[in-house]
Ligand SMILES: Nc1ncnc2c1ncn2[C@@H]1O[C@H](COP(=O)(O)OP(=O)(O)OP(=O)(O)O)[C@@H](O)[C@H]1O
């Protein structure tokens with residue numbers, strides 16, 4: 001294994017795996033830290049954790065375990081993948097995990113770059129934009145678990161990391177890899193260890209990737225991985241895919257703006273069932289009943305708890321945010337298990353936490369990476385009889401669910 005990656009959620013990990021697979025690396029996504037050795041032909045291993053919203057000490061411990069396993073597979077470089085919208089709380093977990101990995105790897109110039117232009121996320125003057133809006137005006141300020149109320153990455157990182165935070169501005173990035181390396185050196189000499197790097201275009205990320213050659217640790221969104229495979233002499237390749245026929249169903253616990261748009265589109269055209277969190281918590285709505293409905297309903301049925309910020313706030317005020325989140329994640333995980341018992345062979349999930357809960361409940365250990373459905377979302381094969389697609393909340397076009405079911409099925 002050449003490149004070892006640690007993802008702080010499952011959809012984000014498949015986003016990164018998608019970038020690396022498209023760039024030609026033989027990539028496998030693992031659910032949690034594997035117990036055995038990786039297959040000898042794997043070039044990039046992505047260990048997916050569900051560590052974005054847990055206690056920082058647990059996130060650090062899990063990430064260091066993942067690091068140890070990746071090092072044992074012979075990795076030459078480590079990539080810590082977090083969200084392109086820098087999803088985190090005042091405590092972390094981006095800062096504490098980056099600090100711990102930097103110490104373990106003796107890394108002193110740590111790139112911090114969440115940019116993902118393909119999904120509209122760019123970094124300029126150290127501020128994070130989502131399309132034409134600052135992060136804190138993009139809808140992310142209403143996220144149910146990690147509301148992002150600031151777009152200043154230097155300030156966000158300084159609050160989470162024990163290290164001084166530097167910056168490589170766009171002017172240096174536009175001048176290419178050598179200028180970026182020189183500026184990273186200068187920021188290091190000035191006493192900064194975590195270094196925010198501006199990036200607006202894929203071409204910027206390619207230059208940042210080239211400048212990252214030989215660095216022990218890189219952190220960021222999937223965009224900054226675009227240029228890494230070339231450092232290992234690997235070039236882009238067509239990603240193979242074996243289509244899967246059979247029944248498809250959709251589970252969505254994502255309350256992000258893009259998912260809510262996709263749900264509105266889907267509800268108008270396909271059978272859909274809205275899940276009431278209060279009924280899930282009381283036990284009057286069960287996974288068995290919802291799975292049976294999904295399995296027996298023609299077309300492309302959807303079950304969703306996704307709701308707008310007012311509804312989410314009301315549920316959180318009534319039950320507590322953690323209780324509601326865990327009850328729904330548990331519900332979707334159990335529903336997915338029942339779906340496979342009904343023979344459903346294509347499962348689409350929306351939302352990072354939701355997807356993590358589903359993959360864990362299904363006890364999927366490794367995921368083979370297929371072709372891209374929409375930017376940041378690959379088709380995934382879980383077994384000989386099951387394929388899935390894990391969509392990050394804000395990814396995908398309006399008709400994403402139809403597109404994903406078709407691509408998984410080879411239509
Ligand atoms: N109606 C609801 N009320 C309160 N919480 C909800 C509701 N529906 C879903 N949730 C919870 O909100 C959280 C949504 O997070 P999730 O990561 O699944 O989606 P997302 O944030 O849109 O995706 P991503 O992290 O990929 O951007 C989950 O914990 C989910 O259980």
Ligand SMILES: O=C(O)[C@@H](O)C(=O)CO
Nearest residue numbers: 012015083084221352392
């Ligand atoms: O980087 C992103 O935006 C995604 O891969 C993600 O992590 C969302 O959960």
